[in-house]
Amino acid sequence: MAESTASPNELDPVSQFPLLYQREYSAVYRTVRAIVLDASEAEDVTQDSFAKAYRARARYRPTAPVGAWLHRIAVNTALSHLRRRRLARLLPARLFQPADDRDYLRSEARDACEVALAELSPQLRAAVVLQYFHDYSREETARILGIPSGTVASRTAKAMALMRVKMTSPEQIPLVVSSLSRHG
Amino acid sequence: MADEHDELRQALSGAIGAWHPAHGPDFRHLVHRAHAPWRQPIAKASGVSTAILALLFALAMLVVMFGPAVPDGAELRSHLVSGL
Known part of the structure; x- marks a missing residue:
């Protein structure tokens, strides 16, 4: 596997996180939305992903581009969100909620x-x-x-x-x- | 086949590229969310309770599996099995 490294022009997550957040927000949002398939949930999961990245910014190592690092966090957060959503639907109090993504297709x-x-x-x-x-x-x-x-x-x-x-x-x-x- | 693939890819790029978040990035909210002070104790309490439940489950499984070997084990085993 070819080793890709961060380019010298990349933003540093420790000292330039606000800029990085501004620059990558829409890209991460689109990735998350393609996974969760819901616009408002995607915004919440995107913000959660950036919060995780902000807490972990000191642990970032420039062995991969910073965008890929952010996307890795976002994909994992989105997949965990879907797992939690599936589990929540098993609870009796939540049975009135749609059973799966098919409602997404019917909604509009x-x-x-x-x-x-x-x-x-x-x-x-x-x-x-x-x-x-x-x-x-x-x-x-x-x-x-x-x-x-x-x-x-x-x-x-x-x-x-x-x-x-x-x-x-x-x-x-x-x-x-x-x-x-x-x-x- | 390659054309079909390119068309699909183009349609996909167009559709995803048209998605825009309703709210822009809010760094102040992000920092507040990242430092949520309630997060750590809740995560700790959740972890401890999960560990306790897992331990109880493992003990119950041991009693069910090796019930007759421990004092009063048979009675306890039948109680646990009837509850399943």
Whole structure:
């Protein structure tokens, strides 16, 4: 695995955390939202991720880019959040709450990509957003997710195949058309 | 196949790129959240209670497995098994 190191122009999390927070906030928010699939929960989880990074900033070692370090914290926080949410739904007092992500699909007309993303497991969504939106290499994605790079390759291939099937299914065609016209 | 892949990738980038947080970054709130003073005692209490529950569960499992070998074990074992 190629060792990627932080470039000298990178912000230092110890002395420049406010700047880093400003610069990376939207990128981390998008990663988190692709995993949790809810805009308001994504904001809360993003803030929680940065709070964790702020507490851990002295332990950052520049063996990887600072953005990858932040994304690693954010992915772990988002996956823990989903695990807690699943557990909370098992409690009797919370039975009135939606049972799973299918409610997300029913709640309103979603973009075709968002609907296709919702078909994937959180781990597949994390691999897809890191590699295909943030353009992290397979090795960087593997380091962020803490899995072998071969697993990243199989996860992204599986995710793309599932998304392709979902986006070409007959009920998705009107959504795909509106998505393409919106995003050019 | 490669074109399809690129199209999907492009659509994905467009969709995710259009997501914007409703609230911007708030550093003061972040620092307050990071230093939440209630967090440490609650985490400690939660950890201790989890350890106690795990210990009780392990003891109960030992009694169920080796019940007849300890004094009054058989009675305790039947009580624990009936409660499962």
